[in-house]
Amino acid sequence: MIRAPRGTFDVLPDDAARRRTLEAHAERILGAAGYGQIETPTFEATELFARGVGEATDIVRKEMYTFDDGGGRSLTLRPEGTAPVCRAYIEHGMHKLPQPVKLWYLSSFFRAEAPQRGRYRQFWQVGAEAIGSAAPETDAELIVLLADLLGAVGAKGVRLRLSSLGTPETRAEYREELKLYLHARESRLSEDVRERIDQNPLRAFDATDPGTRDVMREAPLLLDRLDPQDAAHFAQVRELLDTGGVGYEIDPSLVRGLDYYTRTVFEFESDVLGAQSGVGGGGRYDGLMEELDGPATPACGFAAGVERMLLAAGEPPAPPDHVDLFIALAKPNGAGTGFELSRAARRAGLSAQLELAGRSLKGQLKHADRIGARYVAIVGDDGHVSLKDMESGQQRELDAADVVQAVRKP
């Protein structure tokens, strides 16, 4: 049997309904804040991610689905959404539009990771990007929008972690300081952390082994090294959240896995998710646009996992099926009448289903009951129809031509 590839899944009708609801929430909440929807290609030039996401990240180093297009170009299934949106911003000259340009998307992404609960090789994200604004209000607004979305979806056990990574300059200085600190204590660090000191020293904060954690307790913190402008920006973001009543915890060890973040970073977690506790997160990426050869442009955004939001929301009540009319055939020669009746009912705005399986009449009634049909039209000989109210069980005879009208006004 051919199965869906490892880490991928089929979205069956019940699940599709939940996703439509989530998308409707996203469109309503983000649309009301002036975000327009964008869709970018499923694959992009590999270089976009190599430069945009960062050569040192796990995503670029080992998780990308990269292929040759046959013409010598290296393409990659998009592993995230921010770099493509920035590419589109540059390509379409959006810096000439009123700033910030606010965009949102719901798209699928691809990473070659070992799948587990809440983590797939093809997964969907709702993302939003506000490009062209350095204002702390932008950061806070995005956080609030994501909080609203999570609330609307019904995500449970959600908490917000917040931090600031500073500007590239202070971050670079801090990185050197942290590297020196770590190198001086290499013997006490785990092998994994030790190997990546020069590549990504910030990662050491996320380590779980006792030795490294011990070292990190005394480590210098980036939050203590922020220059005055960055510290002020961060303070304003916090103040806006405080005023807005959005709860959060400052987490100096919060490190997002993509290299492009600057200043504000945030992550919503849910304790009902298992190991993959992040539901959605994001931050400011003031340096990314230049990295992609665009004009220096401050920007901020978030991405939230659709599957994780649905997991965190738990099982919803099953949406009731809505079937106005089921058309049963008492005799095979009634098929033509039934067929036309189903079309007439649908033209009148009713949901109508025709018997398609060749069941016995008893079987048809049973089926109609199970799909929750309000009425069953039993088509007999000579275009004569018995219309049965499935709730009361009452039944009356009428012409096929009168059935639609009878069902429309109960």
Add this chain to the structure above:
RNA sequence: GUGGGCGUAGCUCAGCUGGUAGAGCUCCGGGUUGUGGUCCCGGCGGUCGGGGGUUCGAGUCCCCUCGCUCACCCCA
């Protein structure tokens, strides 16, 4: 890539120290020669994940392999 758990009907699962594959649900039919929801009866449906081995005999024991899943790592 590494480790744990699990692979028996479409789904959820039972199957004792090896002895001729089961239940519930679903689906279809019948009981009601053209009438649902409850009930009763019947039917469809399985190379017991795959391969090899031990044995008179393997779903059950041994080896290998594949898949799923959770976790590490990382992240949505």
